[in-house]
Amino acid sequence: MVVGNATAVIEFLLIGISNYPEWRVIFFTLVLITYLSTLLGNGLIIFLIYFDPRLHTPMYFFLSNLSFLDVCYGTASMPQALVHCFSTHPYLSYPRCLTQMSVSLVLATTECLLLAVMAYDRVVAISNPLRYSVVMNGPVCAWLAATSWGASFVLTAMVILSLQLHFCGANVINHFVCEILSLLKLACSDTSLNVLMILITGIFTLLLPFGFVLLSYVRIVAAVMRIRSAPGRFKAFSTCGSHLTVVTIFYGAAIAMYMKPQSKSSPDQDKFISVLYGALTPMLNPLIYSLRNKDVKGAIRKILTKRA
Template sequence: HTPMYFFLSNLSFLDLCYGTVSMPQALLHCFSTHPYLSYPRCLTQMSVSFFLATAECLLLAVMAYDRVVAISNPLRYSMVMNGPVCVWLAATSWGASLVLTTMVTLSLHLHFCGTNVINHFVCEILSLLKLPCSDTSFNELMILITGIFTLMLPFGFILLSYVQIATVVLKIHSAQGMLKALSTCGSHLTVVTIFYGAAISTYMKPQSKSSPDLDKFISVFYGALTPMLNPLIYSLRN
């Protein structure tokens, strides 16, 4: 298997797990007259979803690096992206997301004294932080820091990667060669646009400007639509 398909298998596994963790509970709550979820189960669902979403952010950045090497150094591609390197890059994505998720979860020392109704389809961390009567500024700071490391920095790396790819593609004189180079990136760029666009618009904006209904609508993109479309998007390339 080529490195691209190795990373795609990781991405497919992430999408499968993410949909399994979040969507059944969301559907149950939509059709239930009195939806209820205990706090430990809510915290578990939120942590696992956060871990999977973080791992996908980092994995998409790794896949951008794979595309850069494939287009910029095609003759050395198999040497640079060998088996141990691919395994190390994937394991780093999973490990870093586990560390960041653990930091965010351990910082959740919340005290509830009022309503315990979450205005969301699932146990989502920003919706959960609106319920406690204790100060949540530290938790919001942790989410901001995590968002910088898992959203903004990987997204910036992806943008720089595509700038380098565009520079290389523009130097290709044949239309067929240019089309072949662009076809290797089109599916990845589509997934990045949908996933990062939805995640950044949710987690990297001031909470004073957040709209619960809009956040729920956007969460459908990275919670249900993206895992559903990823196999279709990547199969179109083939």
């Protein structure tokens, strides 16, 4: 991002929750609980997968990546929201704003791609169980995870490098964190290229992965329907339904933010929508994907038994 010579803005004022002072205590409490739950749940998953050899499988390899992402993603935004909650002047310097925005974009993009990879992993496991260990071997899993990270860095760099913005004195961001769409609203220079770049990257990181996830779950449901046991079908549908609900919240909220016409964008609405994919899903992911799993429950019992 380049700031022109006429630009006087060197720091930004984050409104956050300050325009709703009566909600500050409730907001702070909810965000704090959410952040601590995110750290505890995802940290526990990483610990269990690392120390229990029975969890050294492709599915748990991707889950550990997802948990690591969620810890980083939550840490990139929630502590800042907490600190600024009761701050009289919640200013953020230009370099910190750019850094925080770039890190959040990389992590969010990686999670979008990784969720699609995880859906593919489940399709292979259910549709072709006899060849699962061959298809999803160690190098393939590492390559898929690395590709998700690498592609997110490239796509984020494309968006960030296209930001040639001039700020003519406006420095008030109506958001909890430094967010790209809120930043574009302050620019007095032409942002049509930036909006186009966000739209293009959104297609590759939101619409296509979400479509792939939905198609994957259609195949999974078709495979589940062939299960003869009624309790087995119910359990599978319950698990798939939980996964799909969380995935839909994550992709749906992000699509509602980044893929709609900016002329119809409401700053207050957008910043609360961002809480769904920026705070809620990182907290729910370990509960939905891992902590309800019998293998993870067994790993927890094993560790508790050893300590006892």
